[in-house]
Amino acid sequence: MRNTFILIPALLAGLLLSSCSNQAEPDSTNAATMQITSTAFANGQPIPDKYTGQADDISPRLEWTGAPLNTKSFALICEDPDAPMGTFTHWIIYNVPGTATVLSQNIAKTGTLPDGPRQSKNSFGNVGYNGPMPPPGTMHRYFFRLYALDNILKPDAGADRAKLLNAMSGHVVGKGELMGTYQRE
Secondary structure (H helix, E strand, O other): OHHHHHHHHHHHHHHHHHHHHOOOOOOOOOOEEOEEEEOOOOOOOEOOHHHOOOOOOOOOOEEEEOOOOOOOEEEEEEEEOOOOOOOEEEEEEEEEEOOOOEEOOOOOOOOEOOOOOEEOEOOOOOEOOOOOOOOOOOEEEEEEEEEEEOOOOOOOOOOOHHHHHHHHOOOEEEEEEEEEEEEOO
């Protein structure tokens, strides 16, 4: 009986810690819906090899509409929720100017870009975009989630995914999503 009382709090603490490390998206309940598209692939369609770790590994061109008037900056997170070890982050870029409507193809893989955007390390441990490269045989989904924010984040806000999501909390005024797929043979 005594071991049960010790085990239950330990299990609850473990569950709490694991839910914190896999932090959910910031609250966007009242956020406007934005449309995000790519000239490289349509929503729900395969991502061409050019944009994957199998080939050139360059970021695709992304365009959006519908940002609220009070948008000061944008943040984008690209993730694969189907990765074997859990959600895998492929790209974090934030402080994109609030007047922007496009991220061009082949964004430089540097921490700071002209006009202020910043990029953080992805799950590969690299700064900038690294495209799909799932294990052979299974199709994975890649979500490009764009957030319109009512502020400009501190330069270190995107040190990692969890820190960026925390910094964005309470500041999301618009959101859009584009999903592409990729499968290695």
